[in-house]
Amino acid sequence: EAGVAQSPRYKIIEKRQSVAFWCNPISGHATLYWYQQILGQGPKLLIQFQNNGVVDDSQLPKDRFSAERLKGVDSTLKIQPAKLEDSAVYLCASSPLRASGANVLTFGAGSRLTVL
Amino acid sequence: AQSVSQHNHHVILSEAASLELGCNYSYGGTVNLFWYVQYPGQHLQLLLKYFSGDPLVKGIKGFEAEFIKSKFSFNLRKPSVQWSDTAEYFCAVLSSNTGKLIFGQGTTLQVKP
Numbered sequence: 714e715a716g717v718a719q720s721p722r723y724k725i726i727e728k729r730q731s732v733a734f735w736c737n738p739i740s741g742h743a744t745l746y747w748y749q750q751i752l753g754q755g756p757k758l759l760i761q762f763q764n765n766g767v768v769d770d771s772q773l774p775k776d777r778f779s780a781e782r783l784k785g786v787d788s789t790l791k792i793q794p795a796k797l798e799d800s801a802v803y804l805c806a807s808s809p810l811r812a813s814g815a816n817v818l819t820f821g822a823g824s825r826l827t828v829l
Numbered sequence: 830a831q832s833v834s835q836h837n838h839h840v841i842l843s844e845a846a847s848l849e850l851g852c853n854y855s856y857g858g859t860v861n862l863f864w865y866v867q868y869p870g871q872h873l874q875l876l877l878k879y880f881s882g883d884p885l886v887k888g889i890k891g892f893e894a895e896f897i898k899s900k901f902s903f904n905l906r907k908p909s910v911q912w913s914d915t916a917e918y919f920c921a922v923l924s925s926n927t928g929k930l931i932f933g934q935g936t937t938l939q940v941k942p
Binding site for chain 1: 833835863865871872873874875878919921927928929930931932933934935
């Protein structure tokens with residue numbers, strides 16, 4: 714099966730600019746996750762969708778970050794305006810249903826953001 | 830709330846040395862536990878997982894981990910590391926109630942040839 718697709722792979726912007734990342738999960742996967750991985754740290758969950766509904770967005774900085782999954786398939790994550798501390802790799806992952814031990818998250822390659 | 834703590838931030842070993850990476854978690858409910866690996870320039874890959882049954886689980890590339898419920902631990906082991914094991918290793922805990930996967934801060938393993 715095809716993996717989780719993400720684009721762009723790399724993006725360099727200046728602070729206060731905006732950026733958007735796109736994710737296409739594995740076909741049929743109901744749950745989609747966005748993680749932020751800052752260099753030297755573990756991935757931090759930003760938002761979790763099940764189909765097109767938000768399950769958890771408690772760690773999403775809602776003053777500048779937004780995410781949507783309108784048709785329950787692909788998703789976009791937007792940052793506006795970007796800050797220096799947003800420099801990170803943004804990982805998308807998907808799993809078949811609510812994740813359990815039997816349903817493992819599959820990660821995409823990530824989108825590396827550099828904010829200057 | 831879920832949390833994961835990895836004991837070592839950076840580990841340097843020589844080839845053929847034994848490896849043990851510590852992981853402790855905090856969560857009151859039923860947990861599923863994972864180790865992910867990230868090789869340089871590559872994306873996260875599942876190394877092994879525990880969700881029930883035998884607390885000693887075996888993963889790819891000769892890795893294994895032991896779930897000790899009384900210690901809230903899920904340490905990763907490998908008897909003899911290779912240079913190709915150089916990577917970053919992440920322990921993660923999944924809440925079976927919410928489907929939320931939380932990662933530890935990661936351990937960078939450097940294996941010297």
